[in-house]
Amino acid sequence: MDDRRVKKNTQNDFVYGELGGMSLQNTQYYALVKFWMRILQSDNKKYIKNVYNMLYQDILDQPNTKNWCSLLRGLLFCSWFC
Numbered sequence: 001m002d003d004r005r006v007k008k009n010t011q012n013d014f015v016y017g018e019l020g021g022m023s024l025q026n027t028q029y030y031a032l033v034k035f036w037m038r039i040l041q042s043d044n045k046k047y048i049k050n051v052y053n054m055l056y057q058d059i060l061d062q063p064n065t066k067n068w069c070s071l072l073r074g075l076l077f078c079s080w081f082c
Contacts, residue, residue, distance in 0.1 A: 029075065036072055 012023055022030070042049045055069040 029079075032072065032075070 039048055039052045044050075052069065055067045058065045058067060059070045059073065
């Protein structure tokens with residue numbers, strides 16, 4: 001038997017942590033936050049910034065609104081406070 005294998009019931013996070021890699025979900029979260037930061041730093045005349053501002057204003061006016069900004073906010077709050 002090869003000693004370099006891990007058991008099938010070993011959690012992926014432990015394996016990625018030991019190997020220095022990131023899971024696919026974490027890679028997607030990283031890309032999402034990176035995209036959000038580019039939006040925040042973009043010029044106010046750009047279409048994407050105007051759409052973002054509209055979505056953000058929607059969640060300020062109606063807190064139960066579900067859109068891209070509210071999902072991102074939930075992701076950031078959960079990763080910070082959970």
